[in-house]
Amino acid sequence: MMGIEKQFITKKVAVIGTGLIGGSMALLLREKNFTNFIIGVESVKSHAEQAIQLEIVDQISTLEEAVAQSDLIIVAVPVVAALEVVGQVLDLVDRQVVVDVGSTKKELCGKLATHEKRSRFVASHPMWGTEFSGPKAATRFAFSGKAAVICNQEQSDEDALELVMEMYRYLGMHLLSMNADAHDMHTAYVSHISHITSFALANTVLEKEREENTIFELASGGFESTVRLAKSNADTWVPIFRQNKENVLDVLNEHISQLRKFKASIEKENWGYLRELIEKANQINRILK
């Protein structure tokens, strides 16, 4: 069998931000032979050192050098920084393709809509992550089997889209296309609210439980899985909630109102209603494997 790797000329890739997402992409894109040369741009000195040491990138450069030497520039910085960085990169490109991987799309796409090189940019979001951050969190066990969303694709050049789609296929992801507004609404439901419930659950337990050893000893898999995301980084998540404020508040209000139904059913000892609520929740089975 001829591998697709052989038919595809490997590209020089720059990764701006060598943390969990950028670092994992770098590791896998090299392993899958999408590229054999990766330049890192990293503003945190310790992260830059780790990225070299962990062989995530071949060299660390300035933004300008990295853009000049690359075919594809992946912007993998927190979403508030991306608002500036993607524009800076676009200012520098001619033939190159620029892709971002952030969790919010509306504000970024809005800001770049009138950039004269907008068509060299592909707005995307690979739906994968963990509660950890930084180059040390980067892993080859990433992305595969999950969806990558491409937003407002009609604003990107065809060759730019093709390269980015090819990249996601190398990562084992399937592609979805939607506009940036729809993306931000959907991700509020399937990602952002999960983080808020986890943070709030952690604070609930930390607030009330003073005997920490007891929590530690008693915590079973169920608790760990619901609270896992509470370890997630504020640098990543504050800007996401900020950029997706309206959608996140909509979902959060709905979630609080759903919790109140559970509360009311237990308070009023309406066990039939509680059963209904649980059986309705069980329908998530139809959606998640």
Place this chain on the structure above:
Amino acid sequence: MMGIEKQFITKKVAVIGTGLIGGSMALLLREKNFTNFIIGVESVKSHAEQAIQLEIVDQISTLEEAVAQSDLIIVAVPVVAALEVVGQVLDLVDRQVVVDVGSTKKELCGKLATHEKRSRFVASHPMWGTEFSGPKAATRFAFSGKAAVICNQEQSDEDALELVMEMYRYLGMHLLSMNADAHDMHTAYVSHISHITSFALANTVLEKEREENTIFELASGGFESTVRLAKSNADTWVPIFRQNKENVLDVLNEHISQLRKFKASIEKENWGYLRELIEKANQINRILK
């Protein structure tokens, strides 16, 4: 090395309820040579057939036969049924030991406090479970490394306690002792509330998201892990919330108030406060590995 298995005379075990917990205990207690003969008591006919077919139990008997033929009787039925079943079993025992494995302890221990054979009973709770139920959900990959709680142990005979503690050690669990009231309060925090937040999160998403394919396609690992418990069975959980009503309501009120802090910080665009809330939640790191 002499295995501990060889030094311990294997016991005949009855498992009343051959679902997730009872079935998993049966599979492992046989595999670890704690017992080589397991009698099942199962009121659901299809479950009884599955328990035989899956080699969870050697035979299905009536409650009376099972108790008469066993050294150790494990009651693994939903907590509302346990209120009746444990008493029925105790009525039948003389030398035997009876242990339950339910998620609530206060009401059961209260009810049995004056039973004339109370001392043959050990109230316990292995802190392990999954979102699945029934004999087909039973698995050998259970219990190990988690805590098993024994409640009100001063009310149990020493030989009964020793046998139950031995059983949990065979399952690879470490033992904790506490009174039933403390158990129910702690489990409200580290287990019961996680189920409510998962149920409510599932209902939040199901309520608002009509495009199910989009949820399905977009859902990443984070969403799956926070919503996993929403698949849990109403037959198991309604009685748990019912028996632990006061503690569950306390935690649920606290959780809603924690969610309101996130809501307020986002509504008021108080990003510094939002960061504080997230960084506080990150402290769950200290507690969970």
